[in-house]
Amino acid sequence: MRTLIIDGKKYSDMLRAGAQNLNANRAVVNDLNVFPIPDGDTGDNMYMTISSGANKSGGSDLLGDVAAVSAREMLLGARGNSGVILSRIFSGIAKGLSGVKEADTRVFSKALRSGVKEAYSAVSVPVEGTILTVYREAVESTSEHSVESFEEFFDSFIREARESLKRTPDLLDVLKEAGVVDSGGAGFIYIAEGMKAALSGIEFEDIHVSESGPRKPDLNAFTEDSVLEFGYCTEFLLRLQKSKTDIDNFDLDNFIKWLNSVGDSVVAFREGTIIKVHVHTKTPGNILNHCQLYGEFLTTKIENMTLQHNETHPKPAKEAAEKPEEFYVEKPKKDFGIVSVAAGEGIREIFSSLGCDVVVDGGQSMNPSAEDLLDAYEKANAHTVFVFPNNSNIVLTAMQAASLCEDTDVRIIKTKTIGEGYSAISMFDTTIGGADEIEANLNEIISDVVTGMVSRASRDTEYNGIEVRKDDYIGFVDDTIYIDEEERKEAVTGLCEKLNAGDFDIMLVLVGDSVSKEESESVYAKLKDAYKRTEVILLDGGQPVYDYIIILE
Amino acid sequence: MLVIFTDTDTDLTPKKAKEFGYHMISMPYSIDSETTYPYEDFEEFDAHAFYDKLRSGVLPNTSAIAEQNYKDYFEPYFAQGDDILYVHFSRAMTATFENMDKAVAELLEKYPERKFYTVDTKGITIGSLNIVEEIGDLYQQGKTAEEILEWAKTEVDKFAVYFFADDLKFFRHSGRVSGLAGTMGTLLGIRPIIYMDENGKMVSIGKEKGKAKAIARLVSYVEELGEDIESHRVIVAHTDALELAQELVSILNEKYQGLNIELVDVNPTAGSHCGPNTVGVSFHAKRRTL
Numbered sequence: 071m072r073t074l075i076i077d078g079k080k081y082s083d084m085l086r087a088g089a090q091n092l093n094a095n096r097a098v099v100n101d102l103n104v105f106p107i108p109d110g111d112t113g114d115n116m117y118m119t120i121s122s123g124a125n126k127s128g129g130s131d132l133l134g135d136v137a138a139v140s141a142r143e144m145l146l147g148a149r150g151n152s153g154v155i156l157s158r159i160f161s162g163i164a165k166g167l168s169g170v171k172e173a174d175t176r177v178f179s180k181a182l183r184s185g186v187k188e189a190y191s192a193v194s195v196p197v198e199g200t201i202l203t204v205y206r207e208a209v210e211s212t213s214e215h216s217v218e219s220f221e222e223f224f225d226s227f228i229r230e231a232r233e234s235l236k237r238t239p240d241l242l243d244v245l246k247e248a249g250v251v252d253s254g255g256a257g258f259i260y261i262a263e264g265m266k267a268a269l270s271g272i273e274f275e276d277i278h279v280s281e282s283g284p285r286k287p288d289l290n291a292f293t294e295d296s297v298l299e300f301g302y303c304t305e306f307l308l309r310l311q312k313s314k315t316d317i318d319n320f321d322l323d324n325f326i327k328w329l330n331s332v333g334d335s336v337v338a339f340r341e342g343t344i345i346k347v348h349v350h351t352k353t354p355g356n357i358l359n360h361c362q363l364y365g366e367f368l369t370t371k372i373e374n375m376t377l378q379h380n381e382t383h384p385k386p387a388k389e390a391a392e393k394p395e396e397f398y399v400e401k402p403k404k405d406f407g408i409v410s411v412a413a414g415e416g417i418r419e420i421f422s423s424l425g426c427d428v429v430v431d432g433g434q435s436m437n438p439s440a441e442d443l444l445d446a447y448e449k450a451n452a453h454t455v456f457v458f459p460n461n462s463n464i465v466l467t468a469m470q471a472a473s474l475c476e477d478t479d480v481r482i483i484k485t486k487t488i489g490e491g492y493s494a495i496s497m498f499d500t501t502i503g504g505a506d507e508i509e510a511n512l513n514e515i516i517s518d519v520v521t522g523m524v525s526r527a528s529r530d531t532e533y534n535g536i537e538v539r540k541d542d543y544i545g546f547v548d549d550t551i552y553i554d555e556e557e558r559k560e561a562v563t564g565l566c567e568k569l570n571a572g573d574f575d576i577m578l579v580l581v582g583d584s585v586s587k588e589e590s591e592s593v594y595a596k597l598k599d600a601y602k603r604t605e606v607i608l609l610d611g612g613q614p615v616y617d618y619i620i621i622l623e
Numbered sequence: 624m625l626v627i628f629t630d631t632d633t634d635l636t637p638k639k640a641k642e643f644g645y646h647m648i649s650m651p652y653s654i655d656s657e658t659t660y661p662y663e664d665f666e667e668f669d670a671h672a673f674y675d676k677l678r679s680g681v682l683p684n685t686s687a688i689a690e691q692n693y694k695d696y697f698e699p700y701f702a703q704g705d706d707i708l709y710v711h712f713s714r715a716m717t718a719t720f721e722n723m724d725k726a727v728a729e730l731l732e733k734y735p736e737r738k739f740y741t742v743d744t745k746g747i748t749i750g751s752l753n754i755v756e757e758i759g760d761l762y763q764q765g766k767t768a769e770e771i772l773e774w775a776k777t778e779v780d781k782f783a784v785y786f787f788a789d790d791l792k793f794f795r796h797s798g799r800v801s802g803l804a805g806t807m808g809t810l811l812g813i814r815p816i817i818y819m820d821e822n823g824k825m826v827s828i829g830k831e832k833g834k835a836k837a838i839a840r841l842v843s844y845v846e847e848l849g850e851d852i853e854s855h856r857v858i859v860a861h862t863d864a865l866e867l868a869q870e871l872v873s874i875l876n877e878k879y880q881g882l883n884i885e886l887v888d889v890n891p892t893a894g895s896h897c898g899p900n901t902v903g904v905s906f907h908a909k910r911r912t913l
Contacts (some may be wrong), residue, residue, distance in 0.1 A: 575834065
């Protein structure tokens with residue numbers, strides 16, 4: 071079947087179907103989040119915007135009326151940056167369809183062009199690589215060649231929009247770095263797909279904006295120590311008042327200029343005597359006070375964007391189980407990456423915080439496979455990857471994995487202990503030169519560190535004149551046993567003594583998973599007392615096998 | 624007559640200020656939305672108590688002062704016919720001077736005969752203090768504002784300050800250092816080395832592990848960049864880390880004969896940005912950047 075003409079009723083169905091399709095996919099859109107910009111609710115915002123228009127679009131056969139009514143409702147319901155732009159697109163379309171009873175593709179195409187104009191004029195600094203670009207390019211390409219049926223028209227429109235969406239990371243660096251396409255553009259394509267589906271004549275039920283209720287922000291996301299980094303997403307409708315301003319001569323351009331001087335992400339436009347404003351600012355109070363000089367507020371919404379970002383969203387219809395491949399692009403490779411191997415949650419966290427891109431789980435009792443390591447090398451996504459095996463049994467596997475890794479320059483720093491790994495990674499410094507210089511520097515660093523371990527003896531033995539009894543605690547460095555004690559604490563302090571811990575600047579003690587807090591605190595106090603010149607640092611390593619790892623530098 | 628001003632962010636104490644003839648502008652910090660103006664809300668700065676509070680997990684904020692504050696400071700002198708020279712901490716680190724500019728512009732309209740001069744020390748704490756004290760000397764010698772500005776043109780860039788921090792949490796909170804790598808925060812014995820560049824910005828330039836190496840690194844900057852340091856002040860500052868600071872002082876005294884070393888506490892407002900256990904040194908140098 072080919073649709074040659076659409077009327078008000080059809081257009082209303084199309085809006086509903088567009089909203090419905092976006093709703094089904096809004097979690098996918100939300101996920102196209104560009105961290106750290108708190109924008110993880112684009113799908114929700116766009117859905118709330120279009121559904122508020124779709125819900126009220128019935129009741130007339132006249133296309134122009136339906137378009138006008140729904141655009142007006144979207145103005146009231148618009149949320150967020152993409153939502154506001156979306157409402158402008160539909161407002162422009164409505165202007166293009168004004169007074170029209172029904173439209174063929176030629177008239178409709180012209181109306182879409184009016185949507186481009188309207189949307190761009192609402193954004194004070196239009197950013198390319200966003201929904202604006204996707205919509206504009208799709209409209210431009212589609213209107214170049216005329217087609218008769220709306221089916222063909224939408225096929226072409228959606229195809230062009232997809233092509234444009236694919237190019238968005240090339241236009242916007244933040245997208246490229248996050249490895250995603252623009253979320254607003256993706257949301258728009260879902261709407262267009264829904265609209266096309268409605269052409270086939272299926273009746274669409276009312277769309278119910280799942281009354282998201284009071285959104286529940288995680289208040290703990292902003293504490294007394296938090297810094298207001300992102301400010302407030304501030305949105306409101308301002309009704310210009312005759313008593314306060316000369317409404318006919320109200321200077322919107324100047325007003326927008328002022329908004330830009332006090333905030334960013336400004337989207338503002340006028341519909342009759344109503345001004346819609348969307349702005350990100352750290353001082354919403356100043357903006358509200360200023361705006362009240364011209365009128366009174368119809369609605370206001372102010373959200374702390376740090377909370378917004380951490381918010382548990384109203385449950386979308388579908389969890390974003392799948393991440394459509396077309397929406398994700400390869401992130402650009404970094405110059406240098408770091409992969410290390412470690413066991414124990416605390417130690418893995420320490421390594422991550424020191425700047426490791428990937429920490430592979432593994433150690434003495436569990437050696438990772440070459441495949442695990444190869445995966446990690448690739449995941450580090452860098453031209454040169456430095457690898458810290460941190461165990462002599464893993465060095466060979468790491469090298470083998472490196473030989474399988476074709477397009478990455480993998481450099482194995484042969485760290486045999488967690489101590490060597492910590493020592494090298496903590497001083498990793500890319501400012502000293504290229505890969506060769508960094509590698510040489512790392513190798514130099516690891517030669518200066520001593521790693522002592524305390525663990526339980528698994529059998530009776532004698533070593534170097536030290537009698538070791540099964541289940542005693544032994545202190546050792548590499549293959550050399552220095553001490554055997556019944557008491558674990560004694561083994562720790564005894565080992566430190568044997569290693570002349572006082573001669574070192576730093577003693578980092580990583581506490582294993584089987585040690586109580588009480589014991590580790592008492593060990594810490596003892597060591598601090600015994601080695602006043604040495605900086606003693608105790609950390610919860612959570613590692614298996616070794617109850618204490620003592621790193622001396 | 625010329626009246627000279629500086630602010631508490633430069634680490635000048637009221638006692639020293641009186642000796643040089645400086646008037647002080649107090650730069651506030653706040654903890655739990657309670658704002659404190661150094662040397663206005665207290666007479667003596669209890670550095671130990673303040674930095675201990677920071678050790679316990681408090682993260683203070685600092686804020687700009689208002690246009691009106693500046694008017695209150697400056698207007699009485701303009702009104703009685705004095706000109707003002709304000710030797711201030713780095714403009715690149717704060718928005719407070721925009722308020723000052725507005726206040727001064729208004730005042731100068733009201734007192735068109737008066738003159739307002741500034742010297743941007745492009746530093747904070749002892750990065751500024753050395754310059755503040757040198758200008759204090761010149762003022763005591765009766766130099767004119769023009770002569771002092773001429774001196775500042777070449778000399779401001781010749782006072783270097785290098786320091787190390789113990790805990791990056793405070794710098795991250797204030798967001799005023801560029802070049803910090805990783806998410807690494809606290810207590811791993813790694814000390815980022817930071818200096819103030821020619822633009823008056825704090826820049827991180829690598830790291831050292833352990834106190835001894837960090838101190839040695841500071842000394843190495845004095846050795847490589849120092850120029851004529853015996854005939855200028857060398858200022859060592861710390862945030863409640865007296866022992867470390869003294870260690871640095873004694874190493875410097877071993878290396879150089881007859882140094883004039885001042886040991887100072889970092890003021891709480893600037894200290895809010897670096898946190899406890901920071902140690903730094905300011906000295907006369909060939910240039911600021913290695």
